[in-house]
Amino acid sequence: xxxxxxxxxxxxxxxxxxxxxxxxxxxxxxxxxxxxxxxxxxxxxxxxxxxxxxxxxxxxxxxxxxxxxxxxxxxxxxxxxxxxxxxxxxxxxxxxxxx
Amino acid sequence: xxxxxxxxxxxxxxxxxxxxxxxxxxxxxxxxxxxxxxxxxxxxxxxxxxxxxxxxxxxxxxxxxxxxxxxxxxxxxxxxxxxxxxxxxxxxxxxxxxxxxxxxxxxxxxxxxxxxxxxxxxxxxxxxxxxxxxxxxxxxxxxxxxxxxxxxxxxxxxxxxxxxxxxxxxxxxxxxxxxxxxxxxxxxxxxxxxxxxxxxxxxxxxxxxxxxxxxxxxxxxxxxxxxxxxxxxxxxxxxx
Numbered sequence: 001x002x003x004x005x006x007x008x009x010x011x012x013x014x015x016x017x018x019x020x021x022x023x024x025x026x027x028x029x030x031x032x033x034x035x036x037x038x039x040x041x042x043x044x045x046x047x048x049x050x051x052x053x054x055x056x057x058x059x060x061x062x063x064x065x066x067x068x069x070x071x072x073x074x075x076x077x078x079x080x081x082x083x084x085x086x087x088x089x090x091x092x093x094x095x096x097x098x099x
Numbered sequence: 100x101x102x103x104x105x106x107x108x109x110x111x112x113x114x115x116x117x118x119x120x121x122x123x124x125x126x127x128x129x130x131x132x133x134x135x136x137x138x139x140x141x142x143x144x145x146x147x148x149x150x151x152x153x154x155x156x157x158x159x160x161x162x163x164x165x166x167x168x169x170x171x172x173x174x175x176x177x178x179x180x181x182x183x184x185x186x187x188x189x190x191x192x193x194x195x196x197x198x199x200x201x202x203x204x205x206x207x208x209x210x211x212x213x214x215x216x217x218x219x220x221x222x223x224x225x226x227x228x229x230x231x232x233x234x235x236x237x238x239x240x241x242x243x244x245x246x247x248x249x250x251x252x253x254x255x256x257x258x259x260x261x262x263x264x265x266x267x268x269x270x271x272x273x274x275x276x277x278x279x280x281x282x283x284x285x286x287x288x289x290x291x292x293x294x295x296x297x298x299x300x301x302x303x304x305x306x307x308x309x310x311x312x313x314x315x316x317x318x319x320x321x322x323x324x325x326x327x328x329x330x331x332x333x334x335x336x337x338x339x
Binding site: 001005007009012013014015016017018019022023024025027029031032033035036039043046047050051053055056058061062063065066067068069071072073074076077078079080081083090 | 111114115118122125126130132133138141142145148149152155156159160161163164167168172175176179180182183184186187188196197198199202204205206208209212213216217220221224225226227228229230302305306309313314317318321324325328329331332333335336
C-alpha cells in the first residue's frame with residue numbers, strides 16, 4: 001500500500017470537515033464536522049506510525065481521541081445552554097457580542 | 100525517501116481492494132454528514148465514517164487504536180451527539196435550516212484546501228510505499244532480524260554500544276550501514292536499559308509500554324483534562 005493513499009483519504013475527509021464547519025449553522029452539525037477533521041488527523045497519525053515503524057503516532061492518536069471526547073462533552077454543554085437562552089441552536093443567531 | 104527501500108515489496112491486492120471499498124464508503128458518508136437535511140441522519144452517517152476509520156486503522160495494524168475508536172467514538176461520542184440532538188429538539192422529520200443558504204465560500208474553501216493538500220502530499224511523498232509488513236514491528240522480531248543481518252549479539256547492550264558496533268562493521272556499504280544504524284536505534288531500549296530488558300510481544304504491549312514510560316506525563320495531563328472537561332460540562336449545562 002502507498003503512504004499517499006491514506007494521506008489523500010485524510011485530506012478529503014479534512015476538506016469535507018472544513019466545508020461542514022463553514023456551511024453548517026446548526027451547532028450539533030458543526031461539532032460533527034469537527035469530528036471529521038479530528039478523524040482525518042488520526043488517519044494521518046496512524047499512517048505515519050506504520051510508515052516509520054513507531055508507536056508514537058498511535059499514542060498521539062489515542063490522545064487525540066481522548067481530547068475529542070472532552071471537546072464534544074463541553075461543546076454539547078455549550079450548545080445546550082445556547083438552546084436554553086436563544087430557543088434555537090442556529091449559530092447565525094448567536095450574535096449578542098457582535099459590535 | 101523510503102520509497103527506494105520498499106520499492107521491491109510486492110503489491111498486496113486484497114489490502115488495496117479493502118482500502119478502496121472502505122475509503123469510498125467513508126467519503127460518501129462524510130459528504131452525507133455535511134449535506135443531509137436531517138441532523139439525526141448526519142449522526143448515523145458519522146457512525147459509518149468513524150467505523151471506516153477504525154477499519155483503516157486495522158488495515159494499518161493499529162488494532163488498539165481501532166478498538167478505542169469504536170468504543171469511544173461510536174460508543175460514546177455518537178450517543179452524546181444523539182442526546183444533544185434530542186435535548187435541543189431538532190426536528191426529527193428534517194430541518195431545512197441546517198445549512199446556510201449561501202455556501203459558495205465554504206465550497207471554495209474546501210476545494211482549495213483539498214487541492215493544496217493533494218498537491219503538497221503528492222509532491223512530497225509521491226509513490227512512497229508503506230513497509231511490507233505494515234504492523235509496527237515487534238521489538239523481539241526486530242532484534243532477531245538485526246542479529247541475523249549484522250551478526251552482532253545484542254544481549255546486554257545499550258544504544259551507544261549497538262551503534263558503535265554497526266559503525267565498526269567493515270563488510271557493508273554506507274546505505275546498508277545507515278539502515279542498520281536506524282534499526283539499532285529502533286531496537287535499543289529507551290533510556291539506559293539493555294536489549295532484552297523488556298519483553299514486548301504485541302502491538303498493544305508496545306503502545307502501553309510507550310504510554311506508561313515515555314508519554315506518562317502527557318497521559319496523566321489528559322486524564323486531568325478529561326476530569327476538568329466533564330466537571331465543566333456539568334457546570335455549564337446545569338439548570339440554575
